[in-house]
Amino acid sequence: MNVWWLSEASHSGLTHVLLSAAALVMATSLISRQLTLSLQNNFRLSAAGSRYISKAAAKAQLDYDYDGPLMKTTVPGPRSQELMKQLGEVQNVGAVNFFCNYDDSRGNYLVDVDGNRMLDLYTQISSIPIGYNHPALLKLMANPNNLSTFVNRPALGILPPENFPDKITESLISVAPSGMTRVQTMACGSCSNENAFKSMFIWYRNKERGHNSPSEEDLSTCMINQAPGCPDLSILSFMGGFHGRTMGCLATTHSKIIHKLDVPSFDWPIAPFPRLQYPLEEFTRENAQEEARCLEEVEDLIVKWRQKGRPVAGIVIEPIQAEGGDNHASPDFFRKLRGIARKHGCAFHADEVQTGGGSTGKFWAHEHWGMEDPADIVSFSKKLLSGGYFYRDELQADKPYRIFNTWMGDPSKNLFLAEVLNVIRRENLLEEVARSGKALLDGLYDLQAQFPGLLSRARGQGTFCAVDVCDAATRDRILLQTRDKGVILGGCGESSIRFRPALIFRDYHVHLFLNIFSDVLAHNK
Numbered sequence: 347m348n349v350w351w352l353s354e355a356s357h358s359g360l361t362h363v364l365l366s367a368a369a370l371v372m373a374t375s376l377i378s379r380q381l382t383l384s385l386q387n388n389f390r391l392s393a394a395g396s397r398y399i400s401k402a403a404a405k406a407q408l409d410y411d412y413d414g415p416l417m418k419t420t421v422p423g424p425r426s427q428e429l430m431k432q433l434g435e436v437q438n439v440g441a442v443n444f445f446c447n448y449d450d451s452r453g454n455y456l457v458d459v460d461g462n463r464m465l466d467l468y469t470q471i472s473s474i475p476i477g478y479n480h481p482a483l484l485k486l487m488a489n490p491n492n493l494s495t496f497v498n499r500p501a502l503g504i505l506p507p508e509n510f511p512d513k514i515t516e517s518l519i520s521v522a523p524s525g526m527t528r529v530q531t532m533a534c535g536s537c538s539n540e541n542a543f544k545s546m547f548i549w550y551r552n553k554e555r556g557h558n559s560p561s562e563e564d565l566s567t568c569m570i571n572q573a574p575g576c577p578d579l580s581i582l583s584f585m586g587g588f589h590g591r592t593m594g595c596l597a598t599t600h601s602k603i604i605h606k607l608d609v610p611s612f613d614w615p616i617a618p619f620p621r622l623q624y625p626l627e628e629f630t631r632e633n634a635q636e637e638a639r640c641l642e643e644v645e646d647l648i649v650k651w652r653q654k655g656r657p658v659a660g661i662v663i664e665p666i667q668a669e670g671g672d673n674h675a676s677p678d679f680f681r682k683l684r685g686i687a688r689k690h691g692c693a694f695h696a697d698e699v700q701t702g703g704g705s706t707g708k709f710w711a712h713e714h715w716g717m718e719d720p721a722d723i724v725s726f727s728k729k730l731l732s733g734g735y736f737y738r739d740e741l742q743a744d745k746p747y748r749i750f751n752t753w754m755g756d757p758s759k760n761l762f763l764a765e766v767l768n769v770i771r772r773e774n775l776l777e778e779v780a781r782s783g784k785a786l787l788d789g790l791y792d793l794q795a796q797f798p799g800l801l802s803r804a805r806g807q808g809t810f811c812a813v814d815v816c817d818a819a820t821r822d823r824i825l826l827q828t829r830d831k832g833v834i835l836g837g838c839g840e841s842s843i844r845f846r847p848a849l850i851f852r853d854y855h856v857h858l859f860l861n862i863f864s865d866v867l868a869h870n871k
């Protein structure tokens with residue numbers, strides 16, 4: 347039986363529900379509840395059942411966090427099932443895991459509509475930077491001076507608000523990658539990549555022409571989808587990569603069949619992504635060989651596609667392939683790839699939609715490459731709250747309206763991001779991530795030694811960690827059982843489990859998780 351769609355069910359496809367511009371009243375009442383609600387310890391981990399206890403039981407150290415999971419039903423519970431039926435009347439709800447109570451969710455804990463409180467190590471597909479209902483963000487919402495930013499969403503490209511230059515400087519520009527002074531905001535990750543690709547093509551064609559003036563033929567042919575106005579150019583991407591689901595991005599996405607089936611695509615070059623052995627430090631020689639093989643293939647493809655009349659205008663790559671199974675490559679690989687792009691005149695685009703925002707222990711994953719000039723374009727979304735991309739000066743489109751849409755982002759997200767960055771700096775969250783990430787990875791190493799038939803290839807950078815399970819069915823079962831015990835995880839790749847907690851995930855959350863996870867693993871031995 348052909349089951350290409352089955353693995354998708356294991357992908358914890360929580361719909362993106364971002365803290366939108368809800369009524370001021372709601373924000374205010376939430377704040378007062380946050381302040382008055384004493385943390386009730388309704389749940390104690392049953393230490394007797396735990397097989398992995400390296401630390402004392404978890405203790406809440408964040409005043410806006412709960413101090414443990416609390417499960418009342420299996421998930422989805424009866425109320426979730428009722429709502430699923432109701433929503434199912436108007437849309438496909440096959441991917442919905444359960445319905446959430448975002449009012450009661452706090453810190454690292456997501457609460458569902460049946461009153462189950464779960465430690466969230468997946469955070470809305472890696473997109474919640476500092477946990478649920480962070481007091482700093484609620485306060486920002488409650489500030490009357492910010493009200494108009496939430497109520498009046500502008501068409502930013504033509505009518506930006508007065509404070510926009512300041513706010514973008516305070517937020518995105520304050521974390522601009524090395525060598526990049528410019529940023530374009532967009533709505534989501536796909537939209538950001540789509541426009542980043544267009545910028546690379548526009549840059550490439552102007553470079554080919556040697557000037558910015560298209561010919562009469564360019565102008566007439568572009569309207570009927572013909573060359574030279576619509577030039578035969580390509581973007582080189584990597585097998586296992588994920589860059590979004592819109593049609594240009596989808597041509598560079600190669601992680602799962604479900605994303606691609608039945609949708610026309612471009613014939614663009616696809617290079618192999620290194621398939622490394624873990625732990626990386628133990629296989630440096632083998633891994634270096636594997637990376638060299640892939641780099642050689644990249645250069646071959648660039649040459650072949652040029653000969654074919656479809657030159658590579660840009661290379662797009664994730665610093666860690668996420669949807670494709672948390673595949674890592676070394677800083678050396680990325681430095682050499684950057685060199686190849688430069689040598690062949692291709693733009694180099696690091697897609698940091700999932701890796702950006704601090705979970706690798708640095709704000710950008712490409713910082714681990716140690717380069718002053720890491721890329722021509724860095725795209726982002728998820729934890730940055732707004733989508734968009736940073737770019738080097740020469741990638742600036744030469745005319746207005748070449749890169750454009752109605753909203754071009756959302757200034758309210760920049761307000762939130764500025765505050766998120768304040769919290770990250772004030773609370774040294776990148777250091778916390780490095781610390782809890784080490785505890786998490788060490789724990790995974792221990793568990794894979796304890797359950798060698800079940801787990802393998804533990805890997806990670808910061809809390810951006812993953813481990814492989816022996817097969818997809820076991821992985822899916824483990825994900826559901828862990829959830830019923832109060833921990834939300836995600837799947838990725840063929841049979842991997844990935845960890846994407848918020849930046850406020852501490853050591854004691856790690857140990858809480860490891861205790862529960864080891865119980866579940868013991869049941870699946």
Ligand code: PSZ
Nearest residue numbers: 471534535536588589590664697699700727
């Ligand atoms: O199934 C899906 O559509 C998913 S699940 C996770 C994602 C998409 N991630 C989004 C993503 C990403 O991880 C990288 C590296 N690049 C681009 C995207 C696309 O972002 P969105 O989903 O905002 O369009």
